[in-house]
Amino acid sequence: MSGEFSFALLATDGAARRGEIATPRGKIRTPAFMPVGTAATVKAMFLDSVRASGADIVLANTYHLMLRPGAERIAALGGLHKFMGWPHPILTDSGGYQVMSLAALRKVGEEGVTFRSHLDGEMFALSPERAIEIQNLLGADISMQLDECLKLPAPETEVERAMRLSLRWAERSKRAFEGAPAGRALFGIVQGGVTPRLRAESARALAAIGFHGYAIGGLAVGEPQDAMLSTVEETVLELPAAAPRYLMGVGEPDDILAAAARGVDMFDCVLPTRAGRHALAYTRNGKINLRNARHAEDPRPLDETSACPAARDHSRAYLHHLVKANEMLGAMLLTWANVAYYQELMHGIREAIVARRLADFAAETRANWTKEPR
Amino acid sequence: MSGEFSFALLATDGAARRGEIATPRGKIRTPAFMPVGTAATVKAMFLDSVRASGADIVLANTYHLMLRPGAERIAALGGLHKFMGWPHPILTDSGGYQVMSLAALRKVGEEGVTFRSHLDGEMFALSPERAIEIQNLLGADISMQLDECLKLPAPETEVERAMRLSLRWAERSKRAFEGAPAGRALFGIVQGGVTPRLRAESARALAAIGFHGYAIGGLAVGEPQDAMLSTVEETVLELPAAAPRYLMGVGEPDDILAAAARGVDMFDCVLPTRAGRHALAYTRNGKINLRNARHAEDPRPLDETSACPAARDHSRAYLHHLVKANEMLGAMLLTWANVAYYQELMHGIREAIVARRLADFAAETRANWTKEPR
Numbered sequence: 001m002s003g004e005f006s007f008a009l010l011a012t013d014g015a016a017r018r019g020e021i022a023t024p025r026g027k028i029r030t031p032a033f034m035p036v037g038t039a040a041t042v043k044a045m046f047l048d049s050v051r052a053s054g055a056d057i058v059l060a061n062t063y064h065l066m067l068r069p070g071a072e073r074i075a076a077l078g079g080l081h082k083f084m085g086w087p088h089p090i091l092t093d094s095g096g097y098q099v100m101s102l103a104a105l106r107k108v109g110e111e112g113v114t115f116r117s118h119l120d121g122e123m124f125a126l127s128p129e130r131a132i133e134i135q136n137l138l139g140a141d142i143s144m145q146l147d148e149c150l151k152l153p154a155p156e157t158e159v160e161r162a163m164r165l166s167l168r169w170a171e172r173s174k175r176a177f178e179g180a181p182a183g184r185a186l187f188g189i190v191q192g193g194v195t196p197r198l199r200a201e202s203a204r205a206l207a208a209i210g211f212h213g214y215a216i217g218g219l220a221v222g223e224p225q226d227a228m229l230s231t232v233e234e235t236v237l238e239l240p241a242a243a244p245r246y247l248m249g250v251g252e253p254d255d256i257l258a259a260a261a262r263g264v265d266m267f268d269c270v271l272p273t274r275a276g277r278h279a280l281a282y283t284r285n286g287k288i289n290l291r292n293a294r295h296a297e298d299p300r301p302l303d304e305t306s307a308c309p310a311a312r313d314h315s316r317a318y319l320h321h322l323v324k325a326n327e328m329l330g331a332m333l334l335t336w337a338n339v340a341y342y343q344e345l346m347h348g349i350r351e352a353i354v355a356r357r358l359a360d361f362a363a364e365t366r367a368n369w370t371k372e373p374r
Numbered sequence: 375m376s377g378e379f380s381f382a383l384l385a386t387d388g389a390a391r392r393g394e395i396a397t398p399r400g401k402i403r404t405p406a407f408m409p410v411g412t413a414a415t416v417k418a419m420f421l422d423s424v425r426a427s428g429a430d431i432v433l434a435n436t437y438h439l440m441l442r443p444g445a446e447r448i449a450a451l452g453g454l455h456k457f458m459g460w461p462h463p464i465l466t467d468s469g470g471y472q473v474m475s476l477a478a479l480r481k482v483g484e485e486g487v488t489f490r491s492h493l494d495g496e497m498f499a500l501s502p503e504r505a506i507e508i509q510n511l512l513g514a515d516i517s518m519q520l521d522e523c524l525k526l527p528a529p530e531t532e533v534e535r536a537m538r539l540s541l542r543w544a545e546r547s548k549r550a551f552e553g554a555p556a557g558r559a560l561f562g563i564v565q566g567g568v569t570p571r572l573r574a575e576s577a578r579a580l581a582a583i584g585f586h587g588y589a590i591g592g593l594a595v596g597e598p599q600d601a602m603l604s605t606v607e608e609t610v611l612e613l614p615a616a617a618p619r620y621l622m623g624v625g626e627p628d629d630i631l632a633a634a635a636r637g638v639d640m641f642d643c644v645l646p647t648r649a650g651r652h653a654l655a656y657t658r659n660g661k662i663n664l665r666n667a668r669h670a671e672d673p674r675p676l677d678e679t680s681a682c683p684a685a686r687d688h689s690r691a692y693l694h695h696l697v698k699a700n701e702m703l704g705a706m707l708l709t710w711a712n713v714a715y716y717q718e719l720m721h722g723i724r725e726a727i728v729a730r731r732l733a734d735f736a737a738e739t740r741a742n743w744t745k746e747p748r
Contacts, residue, residue: 041696041703069670069695077673077691085688296443299451314459317451321443322415328702329415 005141005185005212007244007265011354015236015263018353021213021244023141024183025081025089028056030244030265031353033256033346034091035339036273039064040074040084043273044328044335047086053308053336054343057089057141059268062134063098066124067117071137079139091268092140094131094173094189097149097217097249108148110165128169132176132186140184144215145173147189152221159193166191167205174209185212187246193218194227196234203238214239215246216264220255229258236263253282253345253369257362260349272342276335279323283311283341286372290334295320308340379515379559379586381618381639385728389610389637392727395587395618397515398557399455399463402430404618404639405727407630407720408465409713410647413438414448414458417647418702418709421460427682427710428717431463431515433642436508437472440498441491445511453513465642466514468505468547468563471523471591471623482522484539502543506550506560514558518589519547521563526595533567540565541579548583559586561620567592568601570608577612587618590638594623603632610637627656627719627743631736634723646716650709653697657685657715660746664708669694682714 003024011018021028035042035050037058042050050058060080065071074083081087096113099106103115103124112127128146135143147166150159170188177186188206192198206214216235219228232247239245246266247259256267272282279291283303288295298316306312310333322330345365352361377398385392395402409416409424411432416424424432434454439445448457455461470487473480477489477498486501502520509517521540524533544562551560562580566572580588590609593602606621613619620640621633630641646656653665657677662669672690680686684707696704719739726735 039695039699039701040692041699041701044702044706046703046706064699068699069691073671073691076671077689083689083692083695085692297447297450315451315457317443317447318414318457318459321413321457325413325415325438325442327413327415328418328705329420331702332418332420332706 003183005183007213007242009241011356013353013356013358014261015233016261016353016358017263017265018350019244019265023089023185025087025141026056028089029350031256031260031346031349032056032266033342034059034266034268035342036061036268036270037084037086038270039068040080042339044277044331045273045339047084049336050339051088053340054347055339057091058086059091059093060084060138060140061098062092062095062131062138063102065092065138066095066126066134067119071134075137075139081139089141090139091142092135092138092144093248094135094144094146095126096131096147099126100149100151108165110168112146113148128172129176132173132180136180136184142185142187142213143177143180144187145170145189147191147217149191149218149221150193152193152218152223154193156193156195156198159191159195160198163191163193163198163202167202170206170209174211187211187213187215189215189217189248190235190239191218194223194231196231199231199235200238203235207238207240211243213244213246213266215248217248219247220249220251220269225255225258228255229262232259232264233262253342254366256345257349257365261358261362272338273335276338277331279330279334281311281319281334282338283372284344284368286369286374288316288372290316290319290323290330292320302337306337306340306344308337310334310336311340377557379557381587381616383615385730387727387730387732388635389607390635390727390732391637391639392724393618393639397463397559399461399515400430402463403724405630405634405720405723406430406640407716408433408640408642409716410435410642410644411458411460412644413442414454416713418651418705419647419713421458423710424713425462427714428721429713431465432460433465433467434458434512434514435472436466436469436505436512437476439466439512440469440500440508441493445508449511449513455513463515464513465516466509466512466518467622468509468518468520469500470505470521473500474523474525482539484542486520487522502546503550506547506554510554510558516559516561516587517551517554518561519544519563521565521591523565523592523595524567526567526592526597528567530567530569530572533565533569534572537565537567537572537576541576544580544583548585561585561587561589563589563591563622564609564613565592568597568605570605573605573609574612577609581612581614585617587620587640588613589620589622591622593621594625594629594643599629599632602629603636606633606638607636627716628740630719631723631739635732635736646712647709650712651705653704653708655685655693655708656712657746658718658742660743660748662690662746664690664693664697664704666694676711680711680714680718682711684708684710685714
């Protein structure tokens with residue numbers, strides 16, 4: 001492992017970009033989808049299969065790992081890559097989002113946030129500096145600044161206050177990151193809700209501080225898709241073209257298609273893995289709810305053209321049976337199929353950008369999604 | 375797929391036998407351990423890994439499959455091998471054991487047993503003939519006669535009554551099996567509790583009827599190990615040497631070592647898979663409870679000499695973390711490691727019989743089991 005973190009733009013198609021992030025642990029082809037490995041495991045999957053599906057990078061959650069097993073313990077065991085058995089790039093979030101969504105008794109102040117663990121009630125403190133320290137201990141290839149995530153809708157004054165606080169935390173994060181090993185990257189996070197003025201201010205201020213990449217946070221939290229996409233479109237205009245752009249927590253395949261067309265380079269979302277544990281398959285021809293009785297005698301696989309054994313080699317009747325019988329193998333196969341489908345989608349997006357036919361690819365892809373009866 | 379069912383004795387060491395069962399779907403090296411695939415899945419495992427671990431055959435449960443998804447449905451989908459994606463031999467039990475242990479309102483009569491499904495309360499009837507019909511529909515390579523399993527201890531008169539009923543069911547099973555496709559086998563089941571006189575009568579009567587193989591049922595139901603082993607030893611004397619002998623539901627590795635030494639050829643048990651879902655690992659050096667906090671910072675794998683990636687490539691600290699976090703991957707890895715260890719044990723037993731050193735192998739193996747602190 002040597003080398004610097006860098007981002008190369010290989011091709012564009014309108015606002016869409018085909019790029020490549022280089023890290024000491026390997027390359028990340030963009031637009032990229034990062035499967036979520038919350039607690040040092042992509043739930044219900046072997047990481048060999050995650051890799052074989054085409055994933056160049058996975059995401060892990062600072063909040064979960066700081067509570068259990070603890071960042072210092074993972075560091076003592078050789079870091080997160082070794083701990084979970086994934087030698088390729090890892091991005092860690094800063095913990096801010098989960099503090100807001102999972103922890104109890106959270107209290108946000110200028111210094112940072114204190115909260116009670118949702119696991120055992122123990123009190124924890126997370127400051128911008130501690131979030132960086134934890135991510136350094138984990139050995140993340142890409143670290144995220146701590147930010148304050150609000151639930152939308154929220155009053156504009158509150159959105160503005162949280163955005164400004166996140167900017168001050170961004171500066172502190174950058175300073176704290178100065179001692180990080182060579183080749184590791186830190187991303188700033190644009191906040192500002194769905195208010196263009198606030199998003200623009202946040203993006204410009206972050207660009208002035210200077211990060212290896214820029215995330216768009218605080219979206220996909222319940223707002224309509226058009227509000228999310230117009231915010232993405234406006235925010236991207238304010239971000240440096242030479243750095244990767246990461247839309248956090250997004251999303252449905254349709255959101256990814258639309259956001260990639262607007263110049264987003266990186267995505268993560270629990271949907272493919274969570275859906276896999278809830279009987280829902282994402283396929284080339286649309287979503288399939290395997291719990292539905294109409295699959296009980298259907299000998300067809302999810303997708304006979306898929307390169308993924310889970311999608312190609314098992315009948316819907318068998319998957320339906322596994323789901324009805326609450327068998328772990330059902331979640332294992334459907335998660336695998338979903339992660340593979342998301343990677344197949346990203347591959348298609350990347351190829352289409354290079355061929356300058358992303359709009360056509362998106363239209364064809366969306367048309368295909370209507371083929372499975374809903 | 376063609377050919378007949380046959381059993382060849384390749385070597386002996388005392389009462390222990392190294393053999394090979396030939397079926398149209400492949401060979402089964404004996405002594406063999408059959409991982410349990412209750413509901414058409416070896417819980418928490420991909421069947422590719424089951425196969426790679428060295429298993430020649432898996433077991434599936436008639437009771438579970440007749441209730442869900444139903445034998446006729448599996449037959450319409452091409453049979454159990456195709457349904458679950460396991461082209462190798464499958465043994466199905468007759469359903470009798472699960473009717474006694476799981477179903478409600480069961481009523482045993484001369485004709486058979488009626489019971490209420492533990493899933494939805496629907497009433498079902500299982501006769502010797504229906505049990506064979508179901509197993510034929512599933513396409514089992516080895517079918518088992520329906521028998522009545524008692525919970526031990528039971529009054530001797532009751533054990534005798536159930537044994538005699540099981541013998542009459544054995545005759546009816548054999549007649550019902552006459553139309554089965556070529557190459558498929560039917561095993562009779564010796565009953566009689568831990569009473570030598572009853573076991574001998576049952577074994578002799580079954581041998582007189584004539585089966586492809588003989589199972590010893592009704593053991594490993596709570597009796598002491600020495601009672602089980604002496605029953606096995608006496609029963610084996612009454613069974614034809616030219617047919618395989620199957621000790622149902624056994625057991626701990628120590629039980630398997632002891633019973634193989636007494637001439638048993640086949641085993642099945644839920645222990646390796648169930649233990650894998652409950653944080654318990656079986657290894658060459660003994661059992662390891664991964665829930666124990668002493669593993670939290672242990673960088674060692676379960677067994678660095680194992681050929682199984684689950685046992686060899688992940689730290690105990692990681693496995694402990696997965697177990698504590700209730701992550702599915704914990705069950706997936708531990709089940710895989712356990713199934714692989716059981717197959718490694720069977721491989722060792724087979725090699726030792728050929729080398730006529732089973733007693734030494736058993737002593738060495740048992741000594742190794744004490745190496746992990748309990």
